[in-house]
Amino acid sequence: MASEGAKSFIRFRVRPLIAGMSARMRKTLLVAVLAGLAVLFVFPIALTLTQSLMSENEITMNLAPVSAEGSSRSLDPRADSDYVRLKWIPDRVTLSQFYYVLVKQPQFLFMFWNSVILTVPIIAGQIVVSALAGYAFSQLRFRMREPLFFIYIVTMLMPFQVTLVPNFIIADRLGLLNSYLAIIFPGIFGAFGVFLLRQFMTYIPYAYVEAARIDGCNQLQIFLRIVMPLCKPGIAALAMLLFIDNWNMVEQPLIFLQDATKQPLSVYLSVIGEGERGIAFAACSIYMMPMILMMLYAENHLVEGIQLSGIKG
Amino acid sequence: MLKRRKFNEGITAGLFLAPSAVGFALFFFIPFLIGCYYSLMDSPVDGSFVGLRNYNDLLHNEVFRRAAWNTFRFTAISVPLNMLLSLGLAMMLNRSVYLRSLFRISFLFPLVIPVASVVLIWQIVFELNGSLNGLMQSWGMSPRDWMESHNSLAVVIIVYLWKNIGYNMVLFLAGLQNIPVDYYEAASIDGAGKFRQWRSITLVYLTPTTFFVFIISIINSFKVFRETYMIAGEYPHEDIYMMQHYMNNMFKSLDYQKLTSAAFLMALAITLLVFVLFLVERRITNSISG
Amino acid sequence: MKKNMLSLTVVLIVMLLSACSGGGTNTEPNTGPNTGPNTGPITLTLAVTRTEGFFEELKQKFEASHPGVTVNIKEYVTSTVDKSASGFLQQYQRDMEKFVSTVTTEMASGHGPDLLVTNNLPYKKYADKHMLADINKLMSDDTSFDSSKYFTNVFDTMKYKGGLYAIPTSVQFTNLWLGDSTLLGGAKIDDNTWSWQDFADLAKPLVPQGGTALGGLPTDQLLLTMLNPGIEQFVDMENKKASFDSPEFKNLLTLAKTMIDEGIVSGSFEDMIAAGKGRGTGLFEAGGFRYVDEFVIGPIERFNGNATVYRAPSTTPNQGYSFRSNLTLSINDKSKNKEMAWEFLKFALSEEIQVEREGKSGMRGMPVNKDAFHQLLDKLKAPDAFGESRTIQIDEGKELTVPPVTQVQLDNIESYMTGIRSVDETDDKIFNLIQTESEPFFSGQKSVEDVAKSIQNKVETYLNE
Structure with a gap:
């Protein structure tokens, strides 16, 4: 009943209103709405970036109400004065935090590189492995196809704590403990990529494949020449999402990597406390850079993908 | 002719699948089974077989039931909400809008932020002395403790949506772009209106993507645990104490069999859900790629 | 396009190589070969959050008196970033998190260390899962162990379900x-x-x-x-x-x-x-x-x-007096070198080690070993116990004299020790x-x-x- 009311509302009030606007006004409205949302979404990042340009003192003063466990707080009775007021523009722009992070503490850079060593092979590996598997699941017909795929999905849904101890045992047997491979291998063979690419490949009209087969191509050629290029948006999306997931991983390095020198940056950033906030903001800003770059790069491919999919075989 | 093709495809399929299947079995499926085995024991080391006793205990455990209910409630609210909003956004951003790329990227930003930043900012905004309360006070409303009240669920949902709408949007966008433009052309030549086109072409051809996004959203709704854990610790307010908290605590206290049993019950529930969706999706997909 | 692919491949290979090489160099045996207790080289692993002077000292002394045994002190730290005092707490938190998760996983997979420092671990849970050895049993089985030489009332406070799974080796009074x-x-x-x-x-x-x-x-x-x-x-x-x-x-x-x-x-x-x-x-x-x-x-x-x-x-x-243990030790019940681990533990309880309380390589807190305890008390009685002039400095530059220590005072101190009835919950x-x-x-x-x-x-x- 409510949907009826909503429907008629849309039909009789909103629709004419929007239809009444010129195309330009409509576009402007859209932009406005999107802009509003975008600001909301971006605000935490902006906050991180601006705070990273502040000196440590400024941050401590600014964030005093939400910092410090106990002592100074429990002494003065709470009046109504103390709430955090967000400061957007630093009183004094300073790069001291970045200086500290990059120059005085080179360990950050090592950890950054560790993150890279972990993430890049996983992305590359998973794309290759999953594309192959995805092709099999989407284009080929074989008896175990559906049940096998189903198993993939279900296992993928397991939270990592469940497979942690068995993974640990297996890694130990294979002699992989304390090596990056203990994390990279499971990363490469994750089900997510298979899942995603299989979905994308289902889109490819069978007509294309059929045509290629009639032309005498074998499966491998079909795979390489037709299916893969058509999957560009999917692969771009996969790369982006994998990067984000793996760049942020914390629990696995803690357990599988014994050495302190091998820990990635995500582990360090998983526990930030007071007194380190300025550094934390700066480190976070640096930490975000690769992901932002990755996003910009992949976005281009998404666009390319549109153009390609419009082209007829 | 048909029979031979089926047989051949089996072998080819095997080759294509080999790398993934082997790795997957070794690093995921076998550990999964081992975990299953643990759930039937009473101790991870030198335990004795106790059959389904762990499951029975769990189902009677109040804390477990609460965690299960909270998880269900959270997922049931946030996942559909997420999908609706992200689909809407994807559709809006699919046409050529001024500054489109910029918008697309900005919605993706939340994904890029490391957990530490999210936590810091969450604290700044939502804590008892945070800026949200400050804002409320200046508007004349009384401040509340966001995380320690029945509002905590709302906060977690908001954070989940904020973080994951971009994720789903990317997927929906890619899916939308995969629908060949000629379908729309053909349809409008046939005289179908915009809404009709949307219903019969977009929604239908989006089905595999939708299925996918649904599953991924569920997985991501579990991931929100990490941020919640960092803010509210191992024992948050009872409204947001979820399965992941339960499992994490079981892991820390070495109650491995409770952990695996709980995980399996959860998997069972999800499996049923996925199974149903799977059947629906398969039917539609088969009608597409014929 | 082709060039990009090529450079990408090169980068990938470099990464895989560095990842692989990272793994090869660190294969240290976790526990020694499963030979009998006194034959062949044995490696004992002791798990600590962060290694410190005391552990090194303990290791050296033990290895000296037990040839053929290597003590491996395994620490679990998450980074080597040096911090100011305020960052110290967070670093400690990270390390503790890593310590607990990793040791838990290792124990659950049957690969734990031989000995562990259990100050911050849920040892009762480990005991429930039969992962820790009952030290009381080890004590009674070992005829060379004389329990009258120790303040067993202190040990008893940490008994759990009739067994002793974590033993306090050092005492700090709290109430x-x-x-x-x-x-x-x-x-x-x-x-x-x-x-x-x-x-x-x-x-x-x-x-x-x-x-x-x-x-x-x-x-x-x-x-x-x-x-x-x-x-x-x-x-x-x-x-x-x-x-x-x-x-x-x-x-x-x-x-x-x-x-x-x-x-x-x-x-x-x-x-x-x-x-x-x-x-x-x-x-x-x-x-x-x-x-x-x-x-x-x-x-x-x-x-x-x-x-x-x-x-x-x-x-x-x-309630009696209560204390906190500065160093709690446990033995992994599944250790392949249980006897040697017990020897190590006994060594940590021995007079020689327990009497050292100074500097970086000394233990913190007070001894549970009676002889060591009495030695320290006697030292207080010595005329030069507080330096030649028997004065102590106070911050404002003042100095105060310490009067001679009486036997009554010492007896009092000992009575606190024997009056311990409970341990602070950890x-x-x-x-x-x-x-x-x-x-x-x-x-x-x-x-x-x-x-x-x-x-x-x-x-x-x-x-x-």
Whole structure:
């Protein structure tokens, strides 16, 4: 009943209103709405970036109400004065935090590189492995196809704590403990990529494949020449999402990597406390850079993908 | 002719699948089974077989039931909400809008932020002395403790949506772009209106993507645990104490069999859900790629 | 396009190579080959969060007296970034997180270390899963072990379900206070039965101007001190019930807040550090006692020699003295070198090691080994115990003389040791919950009802998981 009311509302009030606007006004409205949302979404990042340009003192003063466990707080009775007021523009722009992070503490850079060593092979590996598997699941017909795929999905849904101890045992047997491979291998063979690419490949009209087969191509050629290029948006999306997931991983390095020198940056950033906030903001800003770059790069491919999919075989 | 093709495809399929299947079995499926085995024991080391006793205990455990209910409630609210909003956004951003790329990227930003930043900012905004309360006070409303009240669920949902709408949007966008433009052309030549086109072409051809996004959203709704854990610790307010908290605590206290049993019950529930969706999706997909 | 692919491939290969090489170099055997106890080389692994001078010293001395045995000290740190004092706490948190997760996983997969430092680990849970060896049994099986040489009352406090799975090797008193006899005058204090309310009533008129009734205790630690030892009153582990929504607890909370608000107890952590040693501005000195000489020096430093030792008030009377263990050790029940691990543990309990309390390579706290303990006491009696002139420095540049130490004093000190009846609960979870949840109450933002209710909820969740 409510949907009826909503429907008629849309039909009789909103629709004419929007239809009444010129195309330009409509576009402007859209932009406005999107802009509003975008600001909301971006605000935490902006906050991180601006705070990273502040000196440590400024941050401590600014964030005093939400910092410090106990002592100074429990002494003065709470009046109504103390709430955090967000400061957007630093009183004094300073790069001291970045200086500290990059120059005085080179360990950050090592950890950054560790993150890279972990993430890049996983992305590359998973794309290759999953594309192959995805092709099999989407284009080929074989008896175990559906049940096998189903198993993939279900296992993928397991939270990592469940497979942690068995993974640990297996890694130990294979002699992989304390090596990056203990994390990279499971990363490469994750089900997510298979899942995603299989979905994308289902889109490819069978007509294309059929045509290629009639032309005498074998499966491998079909795979390489037709299916893969058509999957560009999917692969771009996969790369982006994998990067984000793996760049942020914390629990696995803690357990599988014994050495302190091998820990990635995500582990360090998983526990930030007071007194380190300025550094934390700066480190976070640096930490975000690769992901932002990755996003910009992949976005281009998404666009390319549109153009390609419009082209007829 | 048909029979031979089926047989051949089996072998080819095997080759294509080999790398993934082997790795997957070794690093995921076998550990999964081992975990299953643990759930039937009473101790991870030198335990004795106790059959389904762990499951029975769990189902009677109040804390477990609460965690299960909270998880269900959270997922049931946030996942559909997420999908609706992200689909809407994807559709809006699919046409050529001024500054489109910029918008697309900005919605993706939340994904890029490391957990530490999210936590810091969450604290700044939502804590008892945070800026949200400050804002409320200046508007004349009384401040509340966001995380320690029945509002905590709302906060977690908001954070989940904020973080994951971009994720789903990317997927929906890619899916939308995969629908060949000629379908729309053909349809409008046939005289179908915009809404009709949307219903019969977009929604239908989006089905595999939708299925996918649904599953991924569920997985991501579990991931929100990490941020919640960092803010509210191992024992948050009872409204947001979820399965992941339960499992994490079981892991820390070495109650491995409770952990695996709980995980399996959860998997069972999800499996049923996925199974149903799977059947629906398969039917539609088969009608597409014929 | 082709060029991009090529460079990409090269980068990938480089990464895979560096990843691979990273793994090869670090294959140290976790436990030695499974030969009999005294044949062939044996490697013992001791798991610690961070290695320190003491462990190195222990390792060297043990290896010297036990040829063929290598002690491997395995630490679990997350980074080598050096921090200022404020960053230290977070680094400690990270390391602890890693330590607990990793050791838990290792134990669960049957690959744990031979010995572990269990100060911060949930050893009771490990014991429930049969992962820790019962040290009492090892003691009774070993005919060369003479338990009369140790303060077994201390060991007994950590018994769990009839067995000893984690053994304290070093003692730090936690509920002993030093009272200013001058200020207290002739006040009658029955320190076996007094409650916190009694303490508050007594202290209120006597608190020195601008000072506190409890020196050395920051206000944010007050509530926890009131609850530990004695938490059993509110937490019933056996039946998985908590009673934090009871009037008793709420009264305790309110009392704590009153004491702070009325200035009976004041001072933050930073204040303590700033004040340093020297003339205390406290009615009682509540920092506890870590080393034996503190019993002698303490009164002089802070109260001009006029001080008495009291047991802290408690929520239940007749609790006895309580302590905290500076170093708790356990043995992995699945260790392949259990006998040697036991030898190591015995070595850590031996007089030779237990008597070393100085500097970086000494143990912290007080010995559980009677001979070592007596040695330290005797040292106090020596004429040059406090330097040639028997003076101690106080911060303002003043010096005070230490009068000769009497046998009575020493006997008293020993009586504290033998009077230990309980150990401070180390299960951080419950205390952390209480601490975090009670903060808004102390700052006046939440009512005692709300806070008690939320503590009750969370602790019950914890107990019933």
